[in-house]
Amino acid sequence: MKVNLAQALVEFKKDVVLAEVVQRLNDGDKPVQLIRELQDGMGLIGQKFETGDYFLSELLMSADLFSKAMEILEPKLQETALETIGKIIIGTPKGDIHDIGKNIFCTVAKGNGFEVHDLGVDVPAQRFVAAVEKLNPQILGFSALLTPSFEPMKEVVDLLLERGLRENLKIIVGGGVTTATVKRYIGADGQTTDVMDGIKQCKGFLGR
Secondary structure: OOOOHHHHHHOOOOOHHHHHHHHHHHHHOOHHHHHHHHHHHHHHHHHHHHOEEEOHHHHHHHHHHHHHHHHHHHHHHHHHHHOOOOEEEEEEEOOOOOOHHHHHHHHHHHHEEEEEOOOOOOOOHHHHHHHHHOOOOOOOOOOOOHHHHHHHHHHHHHHHHHHOOOOOOEEEEEOOOOHHHHHHHOOOOEOOOOHHHHHHHHHOOOOO
């Protein structure tokens, strides 16, 4: 009988979660499905944090457990990627140091055939632009969990326009504080709060 991965994560059952991930992979379950279940658990933990049932310590514990599960899943994701379908540059803009969502996206994107260049967190506008100039990606991704990061993202897009680098570049913004309004404000092509939806949009940008 399969363990409810989301619930096991919510209850911080480290040994159960990791053993179940290994067992399910051995049984032939797809890594992306396991990631989806773990994401559901992270979503439940986020809700508990919002209602005051969980605190920062629980958030950190869950993030650590999720990361350990991803260490098992990432090599399997990479094995499924037989071709590179496109290049993505991604980073968390200046003023924001959150990286969990970004890191999850990077892992899943690699497993879906993307060549991913992660610039990290607190990335200044000029560094984004320099990376686009150097690497010539099809897609630029912003990850944000703080509203002050909206202005730095807009600054990047404006600089790309000034330097003639925007025309053949698709831009997507992701993160819990982002909305369609934010997408329009910064001048992006896509917006999401869900990793798998973000992957779907990026594939759509490339006609996949």
